[in-house]
Amino acid sequence: MAKDKKLCSLSDRLGKVGGQAVLEGVMMKAGERTVTTCRKEDGSLVVTDDSFVSVRTKHKILDIPILRGVVNFIEMMILSFKTLGASADAIGLEEEEPSKFEKWLSKKLGVSLTDLVMVISLILGLGLSVLLFVFLPIWVTAGINLLLDALSVGVMPPWLTAIVEGLVKVGIFIAYLALVSLMPDIKRTFMYHGAEHKSIACFESGEELTPENAARHSRFHPRCGTSFMFFMILLGIFAGLIIKSLIPGLATWAYTLIRLAILPILMGLGYEIIRLAGKHPNFITRAISAPGLWVQRITTKEPTADMLEVAIISLKCALRDEYPEFREFYEQKPWEPEVIEENTEDNDASEVETNEADIAADEEENDAQ
Structure with a gap:
């Protein structure tokens, strides 16, 4: 070759x-x-x-x-x-021809409607992510504990609460990806996602960059945004276990604030680990990358x-x-x-x-x- x-x-x-x-x-x-x-x-x-x-x-x-x-x-x-x-x-x-509102935005604010929508979408997207992957899992597990307590069963121990919270996050993430992958336009984008991974893998292997060579490579790549997001969820499970173990009986609102405060730390730590896994392939980094690569079975498709x-x-x-x-x-x-x-x-x-x-x-x- x-x-x-x-x-x-x-x-x-x-x-x-x-x-x-x-x-x-x-x-x-x-x-x-x-x-x-x-x-x-x-x-x-x-x-x-x-x-x-x-x-x-x-x-x-x-x-x-x-x-x-x-x-x-x-x-x-x-x-x-x-x-x-x-x-x-x-x-x-x-x-299409710009509307009067678009022309007014461009003249008065120096931005296009597309740029404005992009900024709003970015803010809403970040807000929705925090709602779905921070607040909602905490509220669900808190609700389960309230229900168990009302039934006189007893609340879940801290370690189990953290695990259930993590499983809720994983379920939301997988369900969202699976649902959007059913849309024809998104499916084509996922095919281009596979093409991106295959061509980069072909380049990193030292082979000549041709469609034929790239097609032989895997559509799964350890250094991928999907792997990063999923790894963040896994890190969150361990963080929850540590917090619940160190501070048992912590109020839900206080626990939520702590989770928000450590989110940037988890983000930075996840980046470093994924970066390391992509640059130094070995048994340990492959094990770390494995869950994210599995999720890429949804977010990537075989390209043409x-x-x-x-x-x-x-x-x-x-x-x-x-x-x-x-x-x-x-x-x-x-x-x-x-x-x-x-x-x-x-x-x-x-x-x-x-x-x-x-x-x-x-x-x-x-x-x-």
Whole structure:
């Protein structure tokens, strides 16, 4: 199997590239460069090129372990919403004439309606996540204890309460993913998610980046947002066990405040462990990654060859130093995409018609002479 010798060593490739599935496409991020490739309904590709500079490069204190995980989570949420909006523009979902309200927003506030919706969605999304994965499990377990106490059965011991709380979180998470995966558009996005993982795995293995090579790799990747979220839930179970054991009889409201307070710590710790698991594959890190990889059976699907092609184009464009031949795709202003026509059959047909017309004209001219 051909190896890509011009690239850096195998160890240097691990963690060099990250990505995200978007609407009908894939975004790849390498360093400060982000490239998104989307396929339109007519089969053409739209490649957009942008940069994303982390605040950690400007403020080194934000790059210390644990804290950098919190910063990375916030930044990736912002980048995710921005990229999803850009992909919607790329495939033509928002080509309507701006309304009067949109024009007013742009003139008075200097923001578009899309940007405003993105910010509101980000805030609501974070709020909903806290509600579903912090408040709701605590309330459910508290309700169970109240019911058991009313039935004179006796409340659950602290360790069992923490486990039940964790199981409620896992159930909510799995149920949500399973339900949204039934939607056709989400299923296609999950297929692009698989294409993202396969192409990155192909790159990290040192093989030549082709759809055929990428297709042979697993669609599950240890360094994935799904694994991070699920691992956060597992860490939360252990945190609950520790809190309940150290402070038995803690009031529900006080326990809720403590859980909210330690959430950034769990987030940072989860980031460090997932990062370690992705860069140093061994028995221990594989065991840590296993639950998240299992959940990826829901959030990733087997991609088609054309989806792998889209992911590979994004990956090669993001790695512009390693793949200079892809300069034609990314030499453009950020977020002003160039449409790259892939269907050459129509062009070939028009050339044939033009040649036939030229021949006919020459014959008429010869007859006239």
